[in-house]
Amino acid sequence: MKPLIRRYAACALALGFLAPAWAINKCTGADGKVSFQDAPCPGRGETIEARPAMQGATPIQAPPSATKEGAFGASWQRKNYLQTQGVPQARAALERHQRECAAQTEAVAQAGPLRRSALAGTQFAQEREATGAERKTACEARTQELREQLQALEKELGAL
Template sequence: MNTFRWACWICVLGFFAPAWAINKCTDANGRVSFQDAPCTGKGEKIEVRPSMQGATPVQAPSSVTSEGAFGPTWQRKNFLQTQGIPQARMAVDRNQRECAAQGDVVAQAGPLRRGSLASGNQFAQEGAEKAADSKSACQARTEALREQLQSLEKELAAL
C-alpha cells in the first residue's frame, strides 16, 4: 500500500509541474531527435508548458441564415405536402357531400312531401326558404374552404 501512495504522489507532482524540458538534439549525420536528457553534441532546449485553458472552443458557423437539412422551411413544406393540402381537399369534399345530403333531406320531408302540399302553403314556403338559406350557407362555406386550399397551394409553390 505504501508504494501505491508513492505512485499517486509522483503522478500528482507530475501534473503540477510548471514546465518540462525537452532537448532537441542534432547528431553528426544531421538527424534530429528529441530527448529529456541534455544533448551531447549540438542541440537546444525547448520549454513545454501544459495548457491550463483546455480545449479550444468550437467556432460558431459564420452564416446563421442557413437552416440545415431539416430546417423550418423543409418542415413547413413537408407538412403542407403530407397533411395540410390533403386535409384541406378532404374538408372541401366533405362539405360538398354534406351540402348534397342536406338538399336530399328537404326533398324527402316525410309524410308531408312537397308534392302533396297545395301551392302557396306556409309550410312549403318556410321549407323552401330554409333550403335556400342552407344552400347559400353551404356554398359560402365551400368557397371559404376552397380559398384556404388555394392559399396553402400558393404557399407550397412559393417554398
C-alpha cells in the same frame, strides 16, 4: 515547525496554480538524425519550451446554426406532410362538403308540401325556401373557408 509547514503548503499551492511548462531539447546527431530529450544536448541543438495548448477549462463550443438542418429536417418533414396528407385531405374535405351541400339543396327541392290545406302548403313552401336559403348561405361560407385553407396550404407548399 508550524511556520515551515505553512511555507511548504504556500509553495505547493503557488506551484499548483502555475501553468506547467517543459523544456524539450531538440538534438541533431553527427549522422544528421534528430532526437528529442529532456536533458541538454551534448553537441548542437536547440531548446523548445512546451506549454499546454489551453489553460483552464475547455471553452464551450457554439451550438450549430439554427438555419442548418439535416436531410430530414423540419422543413423536409413539413413539405412531405403537405404533399402526402395536408393538401390532399384539404381538397377531399372541400369536395366532400360541396357534394353534401348539393345533396341538401336537392333534397329540399324534391320535398313537397306535407300539409293538405292550400294555406298550410303555402306556409310550408315559404319556410322551406327560407331554410334552403339559410343552408345555401352557410354552405357557401363554409366552402369559401375550405378554399382559403386549401390555398394557404398550397402556398406554404410552394414556398418550401
